Amino acid sequence: MILTVPHMGLLDVAYTKVLRNLGIEMLPPPRPNINTLNLGVKYSPEYACIPFKINLGNMIEALERGADSILMPGGYGPCRFGYYGIIQEQILKGLGYRFSMGRTDNPDSLRDMVKTIMEIGGLKDKWDGYKVFYLILMRMAALDRVLRLYHYYKPREKRRGETDEAMREAVGLIDSSLTFTQLFKKELKVKGLFRKVAIYSDFRPLRIGIVGEIFMAIEPFANMNIEKRLGEMGVEVIRGVWLSDWLNDRFRFKPFRRNQHKLCTKWAYPYLRYPSGGESIESVGKTIHFHRKGINGVIHLMPFTCMPELVASTILERVRKDLNYPILSLVFDEQMSETNLITRLEAFIDMIKKRKER
Amino acid sequence: MKKNRKIRIGIPRALLYHQLFPTWKAFFEELNLEVITSGDTTEEIIKKGISSTGSDFCLPVKTFLGHVYEIKESVDFLFIPRYISIEEDAYMCPKLIGLPDVVRVSINPLPTIIDAPMNHKKGGIKEFLEGIRKVLKIERRDIEKAYRKALNSNIIDPKISLTQTSPLRGIRIGLLGRPYLLYDPCINRSIIKRIETLGAEVTVNDCYSQEEIKEVMDLLPKVIYWSMGKKVVASAYYYLRDRKVDGIINLVSVACGPDSFTSEIINELRKKMPWLPFMTLYFDEHTSDLGVITRIEAFLDMIKRLHPDTQTKVMKGVA
Numbered sequence: 256m257i258l259t260v261p262h263m264g265l266l267d268v269a270y271t272k273v274l275r276n277l278g279i280e281m282l283p284p285p286r287p288n289i290n291t292l293n294l295g296v297k298y299s300p301e302y303a304c305i306p307f308k309i310n311l312g313n314m315i316e317a318l319e320r321g322a323d324s325i326l327m328p329g330g331y332g333p334c335r336f337g338y339y340g341i342i343q344e345q346i347l348k349g350l351g352y353r354f355s356m357g358r359t360d361n362p363d364s365l366r367d368m369v370k371t372i373m374e375i376g377g378l379k380d381k382w383d384g385y386k387v388f389y390l391i392l393m394r395m396a397a398l399d400r401v402l403r404l405y406h407y408y409k410p411r412e413k414r415r416g417e418t419d420e421a422m423r424e425a426v427g428l429i430d431s432s433l434t435f436t437q438l439f440k441k442e443l444k445v446k447g448l449f450r451k452v453a454i455y456s457d458f459r460p461l462r463i464g465i466v467g468e469i470f471m472a473i474e475p476f477a478n479m480n481i482e483k484r485l486g487e488m489g490v491e492v493i494r495g496v497w498l499s500d501w502l503n504d505r506f507r508f509k510p511f512r513r514n515q516h517k518l519c520t521k522w523a524y525p526y527l528r529y530p531s532g533g534e535s536i537e538s539v540g541k542t543i544h545f546h547r548k549g550i551n552g553v554i555h556l557m558p559f560t561c562m563p564e565l566v567a568s569t570i571l572e573r574v575r576k577d578l579n580y581p582i583l584s585l586v587f588d589e590q591m592s593e594t595n596l597i598t599r600l601e602a603f604i605d606m607i608k609k610r611k612e613r
Numbered sequence: 614m615k616k617n618r619k620i621r622i623g624i625p626r627a628l629l630y631h632q633l634f635p636t637w638k639a640f641f642e643e644l645n646l647e648v649i650t651s652g653d654t655t656e657e658i659i660k661k662g663i664s665s666t667g668s669d670f671c672l673p674v675k676t677f678l679g680h681v682y683e684i685k686e687s688v689d690f691l692f693i694p695r696y697i698s699i700e701e702d703a704y705m706c707p708k709l710i711g712l713p714d715v716v717r718v719s720i721n722p723l724p725t726i727i728d729a730p731m732n733h734k735k736g737g738i739k740e741f742l743e744g745i746r747k748v749l750k751i752e753r754r755d756i757e758k759a760y761r762k763a764l765n766s767n768i769i770d771p772k773i774s775l776t777q778t779s780p781l782r783g784i785r786i787g788l789l790g791r792p793y794l795l796y797d798p799c800i801n802r803s804i805i806k807r808i809e810t811l812g813a814e815v816t817v818n819d820c821y822s823q824e825e826i827k828e829v830m831d832l833l834p835k836v837i838y839w840s841m842g843k844k845v846v847a848s849a850y851y852y853l854r855d856r857k858v859d860g861i862i863n864l865v866s867v868a869c870g871p872d873s874f875t876s877e878i879i880n881e882l883r884k885k886m887p888w889l890p891f892m893t894l895y896f897d898e899h900t901s902d903l904g905v906i907t908r909i910e911a912f913l914d915m916i917k918r919l920h921p922d923t924q925t926k927v928m929k930g931v932a
Contacts, residue, residue: 302873331838333697333704335870341835342877349884360835526718529695529730531711532704560669562870566711569666573718586669 257282259317260326261310264473268430269395276433277376284317287476296589298346304558305587306470311343318352329360333532334563363505392508397442399499401425404449409486411454421448464545466495466538467556468564473498478556479596493550495541526570533563539570552581552607559588581607619647623688625680626651631796640763651683654799665719671866672800672897673793674708681716690725697732703840706871784813784916787852790864791841802905811913818848842875849879853886860890860916867897890916
């Protein structure tokens with residue numbers, strides 16, 4: 256069995272080595288690139304959302320390279336994500352690929368997730384399964400903490416690119432730790448890595464929140480590297496959606512982090528009274544939260560035809576008027592161009608700067 | 614001053630209206646409230662709906678907003694229930710779940726909205742009635758009684774009146790689609806009437822019971838978790854299996870999320886049962902009558918060539 260899982264941000268770093276350590280042959284697809292997108296767009300239904308297309312492209316690339324099993328998360332949400340796996344399997348089988356597809360149809364249930372890991376890893380003991388799963392979760396949380404540091408250092412760096420270098424090293428450190436103790440020890444070194452980056456310590460950058468559909472927010476290819484771009488424009492990114500938060504809401508592995516979904520439901524109540532699937536409630540809730548915290552503006556990322564985020568973006572339009580708060584909704588599809596993104600980001604940042612001067 | 618007239622409940626004639634209105638009406642009339650609906654969809658209403666939301670909603674949702682404009686001044690309460698899930702393991706589309714909030718933020722000012730949540734997983738019908746009760750401030754006993762009566766009331770299914778008006782037997786066309794697309798002639802450019810004037814008979818998908826739908830779902834690798842999408846796929850399956858129709862037309866609104874996937878599943882079914890002509894028509898505010906007519910005519914001509922024996926019958930119908 257040569258297993259492959261489509262990319263989603265840094266998630267692959269969290270599990271690849273752990274699963275390899277169990278003796279599973281892993282073949283990660285190449286990081287999403289323009290070729291991935293073109294492949295995905297070519298074979299996807301016209302009105303499918305961009306995450307679906309990128310995932311499908313990733314699968315094709317991995318199958319071309321020799322993978323024979325795909326693991327795809329699923330679910331029973333009102334959002335289309337839960338049905339991705341089925342449609343992708345249909346399309347790929349129609350293209351003549353031979354493979355088996357595993358789906359985790361109930362990602363909310365800890366038992367099912369552990370069972371999946373035990374099945375693919377050939378583990379006998381239940382506790383081993385739990386250990387592996389929690390190690391993956393902890394590694395994901397550590398990676399998210401690295402990203403937080405990255406967001407802080409990027410706009411302040413003196414020499415462009417130094418933070419990215421530190422980031423790469425830090426991710427490497429976390430990637431190489433295969434037990435809980437190793438992870439703990441190596442994470443202590445991560446801060447040191449970032450401290451080496453020369454920064455303007457008295458520089459007060461603009462702070463802009465990023466909310467939206469989770470794949471768009473965490474996959475740099477899908478959002479055209481928006482975090483790095485903003486950093487280079489001298490803006491500190493405050494991200495509202497984290498994969499580790501999403502996981503923590505379900506599996507409670509971070510004892511001091513509150514359930515973000517519940518918090519957002521509370522914050523969003525005046526505008527959106529019930530979560531309408533996906534990250535709609537997080538988008539609205541976090542935006543209102545960012546406004547209270549004094550963050551200068553919010554960028555809302557959504558894929559074209561995304562149903563939950565469409566509801567959120569309609570509501571954010573009203574939030575913008577009511578709170579007099581800069582919110583930029585960016586809709587991504589395969590037609591989105593880099594120039595378009597840069598122009599809009601620059602205009603948005605200029606606008607916020609002007610507002611601050613007033 | 615208000616005592617002399619009944620409280621008025623407004624129900625926009627769009628989206629779930631086409632499925633559930635008779636029950637709603639019986640329910641509110643049992644509570645001694647007056648039910649007011651907006652008129653049939655017109656171009657004017659659609660225009661109003663489009664102008665009130667700037668985002669890429671599908672046409673039925675935009676139409677719904679237009680209908681809200683139509684009646685909001687003449688009612689005391691607007692009934693826009695939040696149908697999250699009406700059966701086990703199935704949801705409504707996220708746009709419908711967020712509908713009350715979308716209406717609230719897009720249109721201003723508004724009468725109070727009754728947005729009781731109906732969630733099969735959490736609270737179910739009890740929570741739903743409680744939500745209505747809180748807004749209307751009526752006795753719990755009354756509301757439960759009204760609900761029971763409403764369930765027993767005769768639900769008139771619009772499909773019956775549709776299939777019986779067909780002029781004569783000839784080519785049979787099976788229509789697939791969501792109720793709010795099929796039964797709103799302004800959104801679907803009166804496709805049913807147009808097919809019938811061209812001499813073909815129309816069958817509409819809403820003919821299958823829960824058990825029959827479940828049977829089809831068991832054949833699929835995974836249950837479809839959209840209540841309406843489920844029905845569409847099940848009907849497609851039965852059309853294809855029973856071969857009682859000569860062709861299938863699938864109606865989809867542009868940017869419909871669930872249908873972009875259910876159409877794929879129907880395509881897969883068609884690969885296994887490849888014997889019926891199939892056509893998908895997309896509807897949005899730019900769809901023109903002529904475009905629809907041209908495509909139906911071409912589709913019917915193709916079927917006539919496939920079945921030379923039905924040709925004569927249809928020709929008679931046209932003459």
